[in-house]
Amino acid sequence: MTxxxxxxxxxxxxxxxxxxxxxKAMPAAEFLSALAKVLAGEQAFPVSGAPHAMSTAIRITRRQAEGPGQRSQA
Incomplete structure (x- = not known):
């Protein structure tokens, strides 16, 4: 959630x-629909307007990329 x-x-x-x-700002009905899809193994991503310029792109962290339960043991 973000x-x-x-x-x-x-x-x-x-x-x-x-x-x-x-x-976070997603309406409750959309949230529940997205949750149900993910729990069923389907993809659920929001659809919005035009993509932002890559010059202002946010990069995800290594921890975010690993996802839950996939953290490396350092």
């Missing part, structure tokens, strides 16, 4: 194999 709905960030999350991306 507060950002930037398409460049969402694309990066998808490229790492995540099933879903939930924006």
């Amino acid at each position: 507060a950002t709905d930037r398409q460049d960030f969402i694309a990066q999350i998808k490229s790492h194999g995540f099933l879903g991306y939930v924006v």
Whole structure:
């Protein structure tokens, strides 16, 4: 769950194999629908306007890319 709905960030999350991306401001019905899809093994990503310029792209951290339960043991 996040507060950002930037398409460049969402694309990066998808490229790492995540099933879903939930924006905090999403209406409750959409949240429940997204949750149900992910629990069923389907993808659930928000659709919004035009992608932001890559010059302002947010990069995900290594921990975010690893996802839950996949943290490396250092």
